[in-house]
Amino acid sequence: xxxxxxLFLLVGLGAFxxxxxxxxxxxxxxxxxxxxxxxxxxxxxxxxxxxxxLIPSLILLGLWFIFADAVINNLVISSLxxxxxxPDSAGYNLVFNKINNIASGVIKEQGQPLGLIEAAQYMDxxxxxxxxxxxxxxxxxxxxxxxxxxxxxxVDFRARPxxxxxxxxxxxxxxxxxxxxxxxxxxxxxxxxxxxFRSVPLYDFVFGLDWSPQTAIREDQVGSSGxxxxxxxxxxxxxxxxxxxxxxxxxxxxxxxxxxxxxGKNVRTFAKPALEVLAGIPTVVYGFFAALTVAPFLRNLGSxxxxxxxxxxxxxxxxxxxxxxxxxxxxxxxxxxxAVPQSMRDGSLAMxxxxxxxIRRVVIPAALPGIVGGIMLAVSRAIGETMIVxxxxxxxxxxxxxxxxxxxxxxxxIVTLLTGDQEFDSPKTLAxxxxxxxxxxxxxxxxxxxxxxxxxxxxxYE
Amino acid sequence: MNNQxxxxxxxxxxxxxxxxxxxxxxxYGRTAIFIGLAAVAVLFxxxxxxxxxxxxxxYIKLDVHYDQSLIGIDNLADAAQLVDxxxxxxxxxxxxxxxxxxxxxxxxxxxxxxxSNGAGFDLKDRLVENPQLLNKTEAVWILADDDIDTYFKxxxxxxxxxxxxxxxxxxxxDDLYQQGRxxxxxxxxxxTRGDSREPEQAGIRGALMGSFLxxxxxxxxxxxxxxxxxxxLEEFAPKxxxxxxxxxxxxxxxxxxxxxxxxLGLAIFINFFHVPRSVPIVGxxxxxxxxxxxxxxxxxxxxxxxxxxxREAALGMGxxxxxxxxHHVLPLALPGMLTxxxxxxxxxxxxxxxxxxxxxxxxxxDIPSGFSDPATVLPVQIFLWADSPERAFIEKTSAAIMVxxxxxxxxxxSAVWLRKRLERRW
Numbered sequence: 001x002x003x004x005x006x007l008f009l010l011v012g013l014g015a016f017x018x019x020x021x022x023x024x025x026x027x028x029x030x031x032x033x034x035x036x037x038x039x040x041x042x043x044x045x046x047x048x049x050x051x052x053x054l055i056p057s058l059i060l061l062g063l064w065f066i067f068a069d070a071v072i073n074n075l076v077i078s079s080l081x082x083x084x085x086x087p088d089s090a091g092y093n094l095v096f097n098k099i100n101n102i103a104s105g106v107i108k109e110q111g112q113p114l115g116l117i118e119a120a121q122y123m124d125x126x127x128x129x130x131x132x133x134x135x136x137x138x139x140x141x142x143x144x145x146x147x148x149x150x151x152x153x154x155v156d157f158r159a160r161p162x163x164x165x166x167x168x169x170x171x172x173x174x175x176x177x178x179x180x181x182x183x184x185x186x187x188x189x190x191x192x193x194x195x196x197f198r199s200v201p202l203y204d205f206v207f208g209l210d211w212s213p214q215t216a217i218r219e220d221q222v223g224s225s226g227x228x229x230x231x232x233x234x235x236x237x238x239x240x241x242x243x244x245x246x247x248x249x250x251x252x253x254x255x256x257x258x259x260x261x262x263x264g265k266n267v268r269t270f271a272k273p274a275l276e277v278l279a280g281i282p283t284v285v286y287g288f289f290a291a292l293t294v295a296p297f298l299r300n301l302g303s304x305x306x307x308x309x310x311x312x313x314x315x316x317x318x319x320x321x322x323x324x325x326x327x328x329x330x331x332x333x334x335x336x337x338x339a340v341p342q343s344m345r346d347g348s349l350a351m352x353x354x355x356x357x358x359i360r361r362v363v364i365p366a367a368l369p370g371i372v373g374g375i376m377l378a379v380s381r382a383i384g385e386t387m388i389v390x391x392x393x394x395x396x397x398x399x400x401x402x403x404x405x406x407x408x409x410x411x412x413x414i415v416t417l418l419t420g421d422q423e424f425d426s427p428k429t430l431a432x433x434x435x436x437x438x439x440x441x442x443x444x445x446x447x448x449x450x451x452x453x454x455x456x457x458x459x460x461y462e
Numbered sequence: 463m464n465n466q467x468x469x470x471x472x473x474x475x476x477x478x479x480x481x482x483x484x485x486x487x488x489x490y491g492r493t494a495i496f497i498g499l500a501a502v503a504v505l506f507x508x509x510x511x512x513x514x515x516x517x518x519x520x521y522i523k524l525d526v527h528y529d530q531s532l533i534g535i536d537n538l539a540d541a542a543q544l545v546d547x548x549x550x551x552x553x554x555x556x557x558x559x560x561x562x563x564x565x566x567x568x569x570x571x572x573x574x575x576x577x578s579n580g581a582g583f584d585l586k587d588r589l590v591e592n593p594q595l596l597n598k599t600e601a602v603w604i605l606a607d608d609d610i611d612t613y614f615k616x617x618x619x620x621x622x623x624x625x626x627x628x629x630x631x632x633x634x635x636d637d638l639y640q641q642g643r644x645x646x647x648x649x650x651x652x653x654t655r656g657d658s659r660e661p662e663q664a665g666i667r668g669a670l671m672g673s674f675l676x677x678x679x680x681x682x683x684x685x686x687x688x689x690x691x692x693x694x695l696e697e698f699a700p701k702x703x704x705x706x707x708x709x710x711x712x713x714x715x716x717x718x719x720x721x722x723x724x725x726l727g728l729a730i731f732i733n734f735f736h737v738p739r740s741v742p743i744v745g746x747x748x749x750x751x752x753x754x755x756x757x758x759x760x761x762x763x764x765x766x767x768x769x770x771x772x773r774e775a776a777l778g779m780g781x782x783x784x785x786x787x788x789h790h791v792l793p794l795a796l797p798g799m800l801t802x803x804x805x806x807x808x809x810x811x812x813x814x815x816x817x818x819x820x821x822x823x824x825x826x827x828d829i830p831s832g833f834s835d836p837a838t839v840l841p842v843q844i845f846l847w848a849d850s851p852e853r854a855f856i857e858k859t860s861a862a863i864m865v866x867x868x869x870x871x872x873x874x875x876s877a878v879w880l881r882k883r884l885e886r887r888w
Contacts, residue, residue, distance in 0.1 A: 069736070164784045168698060174690035175699070178711040178758070181751050185722055188729030251494045258491025275498045280874055281505070282812030284841045285863050288848045292856065293508050323501045330498070354480055356487035377717060384719020386815035387841075391848060411721055411815070418728065419818055436725045440718065447717040448710075 003061075006135055010057055010142055014050040017146045021049030024153050032155060040159035048159040051166055052149030057142040061134075068130050076123045081115050099123060189440055192433030199427045200228045205434060207231060211397035211408075213417060213428050228431050230438070232397035236314070236407030240389060241382040243318025243403050244325055248382075249375060251322075252329030259330070260337040261359055272334075279327040287391030290320035295392055302404065312394040312406040321388050325378050332377065336370030336454075337363060339461055370457040376450035380443040386411040410435050509867070513860025519649035519662060520611040521603040522576065522638060524556040526585060528595050538593045549582030553604060560643070561634060572631055578605040580663045603647065608661035608854035610635065614644060626853075652861060656827045657843065661854035664847070666862050668829045672742060672822070672837030673811060679746025679833060680753060680810050685803050687750070688757030689792075692799075695758070696765040697787050716755035723752045724819025732820060739821030740836040748816050753806035760802025764795040797884035804877040808870050814841040840866050 025045035029038045038045075076099060095116070101107040102120035153159075197205070208229015255275065259268055295316035302309030309315065340363050348358040364371070394406030395416060417432035530536070532551045535543040554574050558564065564573050578584075581604045588602070589595055606614070609626045614635060616623040624632055638644040655665030691712075699705040727748035731737045737744045768791050776786035817823070822838050823846065830837035838846070840862060847859040 066735075160782060164782065167784060168694075171690045171694035171698060174687045175694040175708050177687060177691065177754065178708055178715055181715060181726070181754070182711045184730050185718070185726045188726050189722075192729060251497050254491050254494035255498055258488070258495055262488055262491060263495075271495050271499065274502060275495070277502050278498065278505075280808065280812075280870055282814065282841050282866065282870070284812070284814045284844050284848075285505075285509070285867070288844065288859060288863060289505055289508060291848065292512075323498075323505075326498050326501070354484045356484045357480070359487070380717060381719075384721065386719070386721045387845065390815075390818075391845065411719070414721060414725070415815070415818055418725075419823055433725060433729070436722060440722050443717065443719055443722075444714065447714050451713055451717075 006061070006138060010054060010061075010138065013139075013142050013146065014054040017053035017149060018046035018050040020046075020146070020150060021153060022046030024150060025159075028153065028155055037155055039156050040161075044159040044163050045153050045157070047163045049146060049149035049153070051163065052145040053142045054145075055166070056145050057138045060138060060141055064130075064134050068134075072123065072126045072130060075126060076119050079122055080119055103127075185440060189433050189437040192430050193437045196427060196430035196434045200431070200434075204228065205230055209399060211413075213413070213431055226427060228427065228434075230410075230435065232399040233408060233410045233413055233435065234438075235399055235401065236393070236397065237383055237409040237411075239314045239401060239403060239407055240318040240321065240393060240409055241379060243314055244321035244382045245375070245379060247319055247322025248325035248329050248378060252326045252378075253333050253371070255326070256330040256333035256337060257359060257364075260334050261355065261363070275327045275330060277327075278324060279331075281324070283324065283385065283387035284391070286320050286324050287387040287389075290316050290388055290392035294320055307404065309404045310394070310406040312392065314393065314403040314405065314407045317389050317392040318403065320392065321382055321385055324385070324388070325382060328381060329374055329378050332374030333367075333371050336367045336374065336457065339370070339458065340366045341461060367457075369453050369460075373450040373453035373457065376446050376453070380446035380450070383446075384411065384439060384443050386415060390415050410439050414439075509860050509863050513857060513862075513864050515615050516652060516857040516861035517649055518615075518646040519651065520606040520614045521645060521647050522557075522606050522610075523601055523603050523643040523645070524553075524560055525599055526552060526556045526602045526604075527559070527599040528552065528585075528589055528597060529555070530597050538590060538596065544586065544590065547586065549586045550579070551582070552585045553577050553581040556602075556604070561637075569630060572628055573634065575607055576610055576631065576634060578607050578662045579660060580658075581605055603645075605651070605662055606644070608852060611662055612854050612857075615646070618646075623853075652858070656829050657825060657838070657846070658827065659825075661850075661852050661858055664855075664858055666840065666843060666865060668826060669838050669840045669843035669862070670865075671830050672745075672826075673839040673841075675742035675830060675833055675837060676745040676749065676839055677807055677811060679742055680749040681803065681807060683746065683750040684753050684757055684806065685799075688754050688803075688806075689761050689799055691754075691758045692761035692765055693787060693792070696762050697783070697791070712755050712758055715751075716759065719815075720752055720813055721815040721819065723748050724816030726751065727816060727820045738834065738836075740824050740826070740838075742830065742833045742835075742837050744820050745817055745822055745837075745839065746833075748820060749810040749813060752813065752816060753810050756806040756809060757799075757802050760805065761795070761799045764798025764802065765791060767798065768794045794886065797880060797886075800884075801877045801881045804873050804880070808873040808877070811839075811873070812841055812866070812870060814845055817842050818845070840869075 022042045022045060025038055025040075025042045026035065029035050029042075035042060073096065077096065080095075098107065098112070099116055099119045100123070102112060102116060103123040205228050208227065209231050210227045210229045211232050213226050213228060255271075259272055263271065295311050295313065298313060298316050298319075299309050299311050344362055344366060345358055348362040349355070353361065389409045389412050393412055394408050395412065396406065397408050397413075398405055400407060414432045414435050417428055417435075529552070532555060533547045533549065535547045537543055554577075557573055557577055558570070561573055564570060584605060585602070610631075613622060613624055613627055613632070617635075627635075635644060651663060652665045653670075654667055655663060656668030658664040695705065695708065699708075727744060731744050731747055732739055737747070772790050772794065773786055776790045777783070781789065817839060822842055824836060824838065825846070826836050826838050828835070844859055844862050844866065847855045847862065
C-alpha cells in the first residue's frame with residue numbers, strides 16, 4: 001500500500017476515534033444529568049482518543065521511514081555472493097545502485113549477472129513485505145490506541161489537561177526547530193569540512209594564495225592535486241562587498257536622513273515604498289541586470305576613456321549589489337533615527353543650530369550604534385549574496401584589489417563547485433563545504449554582534 | 463558691550479556659510495533619494511524594454527500539403543508510427559513550395575532554417591487533432607526560427623540585426639513580408655511549454671508549475687510550524703535560558719545567507735535522508751527552513767498586538783489558557799500572520815541560490831505534475847536562460863523576469879491590502 005494512502009487511512013481512523021470518544025463521553029454523562037457532569041468537554045474526550053489513535057502510529061511510521069531502507073539494503077548486500085562484492089566504497093555504491101535499478105525496473109534484467117538479478121528480486125520481495133507488514137502493524141497499533149483511549153473515558157477523566165499537554169509539547173517542538181536548523185547547518189558544514197581538512201591542511205586553506213580546485217581524473221595528469229588557497233576568494237569577496245557598501249552606505253544613509261528629518265508627508269508616503277521596491281526584487285533579476293546591462297555599459301564607458309574594464313568586473317557586480325542593499329540600510333537607519341527622542345533635537349535647535357547641524361552633531365551621534373549595527377547586517381548580507389556575483393562576477397580567482405578587474409567570491413565558488421554531478425567525497429566538492437563553514441562563521445559573528453548592538457541601542461532610548 | 467557686539471558680528475558672518483552647508487546637506491539627501499528612485503526606474507525600464515518583444519513571436523504563413531507518402535505513415539491512430547513519421551519533411555516541403563526557385567544544397571538548408579526545427583511536430587499535432595486534413599492542403603502559420611524572429615522584430619523597429627543571417631535569407635524574409643506571409647502573433651508558447659534548447663520553443667510553463675508546487679509545499683510546512691512556534695514563544699514560553707537561546711537562533715537564522723540553507727539541504731536532506739534531487743519536496747523543505755524565521759517574527763508581532771484585555775477577559779470567563787489562545791488571540795492575530803506568510807512566500811518565490819545547491823538547475827523539458835517530479839522554478843529558469851548564449855534568450859529571460867516581478871508585485875500589494883483591510887487598531 002502506498003505511504004500516502006496509509007496516511008489518509010490513519011487520519012480517517014483518527015477522525016473516527018474523535019467521533020467515538022465524543023459520543024462515549026456524552027453517553028456516559030447523559031444519565032447523570034448532562035455534560036456539566038463531565039470534567040472535560042466531549043470534544044476534548046474525542047481529541048484525546050484521536051491522539052491515542054494517531055501519535056503512536058505516526059511515530060512508528062517515522063521510524064520506518066528512517067530505518068526500513070537501511071535494513072533492507074543491508075540484508076540485500078549481505079545476501080550477495082562474495083565474488084560480486086567490490087572491495088571499496090565507490091564500487092559498493094555502483095553495485096548497489098545497479099541492484100536498485102534492476103529492482104525498480106530502470107535497467108532491464110537481460111544481460112545482468114545472475115547474482116545481481118537474484119539480489120534485485122530479493123530486494124523487491126523485501127520491499128513488498130516491509131510495506132505490507134507496515135500497513136498491518138500501523139492499523140493494529142492505531143486500533144489498539146483507539147480502544148485504549150476509549151477505555152480511559154470516565155466522567156471524571158481529565159481529558160482537557162491531557163490534550164493540552166500534548167499540544168504544548170508540539171508547540172515546543174515547533175519552536176525548537178530553529179535550534180535544530182542551526183544545529184543542522186553547523187553539523188552539515190562542519191562534518192564535510194573536517195573531511196576536507198584531512199586532505200587539505202587548514203593552514204593551506206586559510207592562508208594559501210592560489211585557488212584552482214580542478215582536480216584531475218587520472219593520477220598522472222598535470223595539476224592533479226588542485227590547490228585550495230582561499231585568500232583570493234576572501235579578497236574578492238571583500239572587494240565586491242566594499243564596492244557595494246561604498247554605494248549603499250552614503251545613498252542609504254542620506255535618503256534615510258532626508259526621509260526622516262526633512263521630507264514632507266507626501267514625499268515620505270511615496271518615496272519610502274518606492275525605495276523598498278528595490279528590496280523586493282529577486283537577486284537573480286539584479287544578477288541579470290548586472291551581467292547584461294551594467295557590465296557592458298561600464299566596459300564601453302571604460303574603453304571610451306582608455307580604461308580596460310573587465311566585462312566581469314567587481315565594479316559591476318558590487319555596484320548592483322550596492323543598489324540592492326540601499327533599501328536595507330535606509331529602512332534600518334530610518335528606524336534608528338526616528339527612535340532618537342525629539343527632545344534632543346529640540347534642545348539643539350533651541351540653541352540656534354541649523355537643522356543639518358542638529359542632525360550631524362546630535363541625531364547621528366545618538367543614533368550611531370544603531371546605524372553601525374545596521375551597516376554590519378548589510379555587510380553580512382553583501383558577503384553572503386550569491387546570485388548577483390554568480391551571474392556578474394568572474395570564475396577565475398585573481399588576487400587583486402583593483403575593482404576594474406574580474407574577481408571571484410566565496411559564494412561563486414560554492415555554486416560552481418556544487419552544481420553539476422560530482423562524487424561527494426572529492427576534495428573539490430568538500431571544499432565548497434569548507435567555504436560554507438567560513439561564510440557561516442563570518443556572517444554569524446557579524447549578525448550576533450550587530451543584533452546585540454541594535455538591541456542595546458533600543459534599550460537606551462526606551 | 464563690546465564683547466557682545468563682537469560675538470554678534472561673528473555669528474552674522476558665519477551665518478551665510480552655515481546656511482549654505484544646510485542647503486548642501488538637503489541637496490545631498492534629495493540626490494540620494496533621486497539615485498535610489500532612478501535605480502528602480504532604470505531597472506524596470508531596462509527589463510521591460512528588453513523583454514516586451516518576447517510576448518509576440520514571428521510566424522510564417524505557408525501552404526502545407528499533408529502528404530501521406532511524405533510522412534511515411536498509414537495510420538494516424540498508431541502512436542508508434544507517429545513517432546517514426548518524417549514530420550520535418552512536411553514543413554520543409556511547405557517552405558520550398560513557397561520558394562520554388564531555390565536550388566543547391568546549401569541554399570535549401572538555409573531556407574529550411576527559416577522555420578523552427580520543431581515546426582514539423584506542431585504540424586503533427588495539428589494533423590492528429592484534425593485527421594480529415596490528411597492528403598489535403600491548407601495555409602498554416604508556422605513558427606519561425608529564433609534568429610528569424612530576432613531579425614524580423616529588429617527590422618520592424620528599423621534597427622535590423624542580421625549578423626546571424628545570410629543575404630539570401632534576408633531577401634527571402636523580405637519576399638515573405640511583401641507577400642504578407644510573415645507576421646507577429648501573441649506568443650502562446652511562452653506560457654504553454656516547458657524549457658527548450660531552441661529559444662523560439664522555450665516556455666515558462668514548467669518553471670511556473672515548479673514554483674507553484676514548491677511554494678505550496680513551503681506554505682503547507684512553514685505556516686503551521688511558524689505560527690505554532692510564535693504562539694509558544696509569545697504565550698507559553700517560560701523566561702529562561704532555553705527560550706532566550708531559541709530567540710537568538712531565530713533572529714540569527716533570519717540573517718544567515720540563503721546559500722547556506724542550500725548546503726544544509728544538500729548535506730542533510732539529499733545525502734543523509736536520500737530525498738531525490740531536483741524535486742519540489744526537497745525545494746519546499748529548504749525554503750521552509752529559510753522562510754520560517756520571517757514567518758515566526760511577523761506572527762509574534764501579530765500576537766503581541768492583540769491587547770492583554772482580550773486575554774484577561776477570556777481567562778476571567780473561565781477559559782483555559784489554550785482556549786484563550788485558540789478561541790480569542792489566534793483569530794484576532796490571523797490577518798497579521800497571513801500578511802507575514804505572504805511576505806515569506808514572496809521571499810521564497812524569488813529565491814534562487816539554495817535551489818541551485820539541491821539540483822533544481824537541471825534542464826527539464828517536461829512540465830512537472832506532482833511534488834516528486836523533477837522540476838525547476840522560475841528564478842532558476844531565469845538564471846539558466848541568462849546563461850544561454852543565444853541572443854533570443856535575452857528577450858525570453860526578460861519576459862520571464864517580467865512574469866516573476868508581476869507575481870511578486872501581486873503578492874506584496876495583496877499583503878499590504880490585507881494588512882490595511884483586516885488588521886484592527888486597538
